[in-house]
Amino acid sequence: MAPQHDTVLVVDFGAQYAQLIARRVREARVYSEIVPRSTPLAELLARRPRGIILSGGPASVHVDGAPSIDPAVYDAGVPILGICYGAQLVALQLDGEVQRTGGGEYGRTPMTRTDAASVLLADAPAERTVWMSHGDAITRAPSGSVVTARAPGAPVAAFEDRDRARYGVQFHPEVIHTERGADVFHAFLFDVCGCRPTWTHTSIIDEAIAAVRAQVGEARVVCGLSGGVDSAVAAALVHKTVGDQLTCVFVDTGLLRLGEADQVEETFRRQFQVDLVHVKAADRFLSALVGVTDPERKRKIIGETFIRVFEEVAADLADAPYLVQGTLYPDIVESGGADNATIKSHHNVGGLPDDMQFELVEPLRNLFKDEVRAIGEELGLPEEIVWRQPFPGPGLAVRIIGDVTPDRLETLRQADDVVTDEVRRAGLYRELWQSFAVLPAVRTVGVMGDGRTYEYPVVVRAVTSEDAMTADWARLPHELLERIASRIINEVPGVNRVAYDITSKPPGTIEWE
Numbered sequence: 001m002a003p004q005h006d007t008v009l010v011v012d013f014g015a016q017y018a019q020l021i022a023r024r025v026r027e028a029r030v031y032s033e034i035v036p037r038s039t040p041l042a043e044l045l046a047r048r049p050r051g052i053i054l055s056g057g058p059a060s061v062h063v064d065g066a067p068s069i070d071p072a073v074y075d076a077g078v079p080i081l082g083i084c085y086g087a088q089l090v091a092l093q094l095d096g097e098v099q100r101t102g103g104g105e106y107g108r109t110p111m112t113r114t115d116a117a118s119v120l121l122a123d124a125p126a127e128r129t130v131w132m133s134h135g136d137a138i139t140r141a142p143s144g145s146v147v148t149a150r151a152p153g154a155p156v157a158a159f160e161d162r163d164r165a166r167y168g169v170q171f172h173p174e175v176i177h178t179e180r181g182a183d184v185f186h187a188f189l190f191d192v193c194g195c196r197p198t199w200t201h202t203s204i205i206d207e208a209i210a211a212v213r214a215q216v217g218e219a220r221v222v223c224g225l226s227g228g229v230d231s232a233v234a235a236a237l238v239h240k241t242v243g244d245q246l247t248c249v250f251v252d253t254g255l256l257r258l259g260e261a262d263q264v265e266e267t268f269r270r271q272f273q274v275d276l277v278h279v280k281a282a283d284r285f286l287s288a289l290v291g292v293t294d295p296e297r298k299r300k301i302i303g304e305t306f307i308r309v310f311e312e313v314a315a316d317l318a319d320a321p322y323l324v325q326g327t328l329y330p331d332i333v334e335s336g337g338a339d340n341a342t343i344k345s346h347h348n349v350g351g352l353p354d355d356m357q358f359e360l361v362e363p364l365r366n367l368f369k370d371e372v373r374a375i376g377e378e379l380g381l382p383e384e385i386v387w388r389q390p391f392p393g394p395g396l397a398v399r400i401i402g403d404v405t406p407d408r409l410e411t412l413r414q415a416d417d418v419v420t421d422e423v424r425r426a427g428l429y430r431e432l433w434q435s436f437a438v439l440p441a442v443r444t445v446g447v448m449g450d451g452r453t454y455e456y457p458v459v460v461r462a463v464t465s466e467d468a469m470t471a472d473w474a475r476l477p478h479e480l481l482e483r484i485a486s487r488i489i490n491e492v493p494g495v496n497r498v499a500y501d502i503t504s505k506p507p508g509t510i511e512w513e
């Protein structure tokens with residue numbers, strides 16, 4: 001919680017949209033937190049919110065046990081904005097009407113403003129395209145409110161009770177496909193709630209520094225660096241706070257991408273002058289992986305080896321009571337709310353064992369990924385680290401199908417570097433969730449020069465995604481694919497064919513193993 005900021009709470013009715021709403025609010029520089037819908041009203045109000053947003057959700061307000069909120073919230077003197085399900089809930093609880101009209105709307109929908117005095121839809125042209133996703137529709141606005149917009153399947157696409165500050169929109173202003181969606185949030189946050197826009201990157205950094213300082217005092221701190229953005233930003237923040245008290249540990253598993261270890265050295269040892277322990281453990285990881293082909297066994301072996309290596313280093317750092325982790329806000333929300341400290345094991349950096357007696361320092365636990373990137377840039381981290389695509393903990397081992405050998409690693413590393421380089425040159429690197437190469441365990445026949453070849457294919461995988469739970473294969477331009485293919489075949493020995501994976505998730509996963 002950031003008590004010095006005006007805060008808007010987003011009550012989560014069970015859609016992924018709650019996180020997007022909170023991000024939009026923060027983009028407007030107003031601090032926002034997601035709260036589970038089970039939070040008692042007294043607790044909500046104790047946080048002294050300037051506004052409360054009721055999020056969308058997958059349920060119908062008419063099913064038994066449909067999620068609800070204590071109706072006393074409407075008389076608590078705090079402005080309310082209901083979005084989609086949230087708007088229907090406001091209507092239902094305040095004497096409006098929600099019906100299954102059979103006219104559900106999904107996707108881009110034209111909407112017409114019907115009240116020129118609307119606060120949330122002020123200034124915009126009367127017609128605009130919004131993103132809808134609803135089966136039920138509000139057929140009568142809550143008592144005391146006026147209908148401010150309609151759409152073909154939504155007679156009440158937006159309503160406002162300006163006297164009592166109760167607002168509702170059937171559409172999703174948080175989704176980029178909604179025209180002028182940000183204006184809806186701005187109007188609510190500033191014109192209705194009177195918030196001050198104090199949630200800036202500078203304030204985020206200052207507060208994180210103050211919190212770390214208060215937590216660790218003069219004690220020593222350890223931070224594991226993975227090469228990824230989260231641990232890098234966490235380390236940079238802690239280093240800015242405690243300087244020499246921090247020791248970073250970077251375990252080079254030998255399963256990283258080309259140039260990654262050098263980048264960590266360059267950034268942390270040379271640029272930031274961090275006390276860096278660089279453990280070159282490739283041999284150890286590779287020996288442990290000899291003959292291992294099963295993906296889950298690979299993961300287990302890599303995880304265990306990582307722990308052993310880290311424990312050995314930590315033995316030398318026994319006087320450091322604190323361990324920095326790059327846990328982010330979505331990890332916390334997804335594991336059951338801000339009060340629940342259990343993190344999905346997936347995100348638990350390095351999967352360190354419980355018996356390591358560290359107290360955790362988590363300077364990013366309030367932040368979304370885009371905020372982490374922004375402050376990473378502000379702290380002077382290089383673009384390559386700040387914008388690095390996600391990379392699995394077990395690294396290239398799960399992109400080499402079958403045996404992981406030094407030769408195959410070298411092949412994949414080079415092919416992967418071509419993919420990254422070309423995707424960057426095409427200006428698509430940041431747009432893609434992940435783009436990489438995979439090395440399957442089959443061989444294919446080809447012809448090069450005047451000879452027949454019998455070598456390995458490389459599979460190129462590129463996906464777009466919001467959160468890795470689902471992903472769509474990326475429609476990369478054919479010219480880009482052609483450049484990638486011809487460069488891989490010309491530059492990477494042992495590869496004679498390139499294929500492009502056009503499987504989305506589901507049914508595929510993003511990684512091949």
Ligand code: XMP
Nearest residue numbers: 299346390391392393394468505509510511
């Ligand atoms: P999948 O392949 O399950 O991947 O669609 C979803 C996201 O998770 C990453 N991933 C991992 N990350 N350890 C990790 O830290 C793992 O074992 C692992 N497996 C997959 C993957 O890169 C994608 O972003």
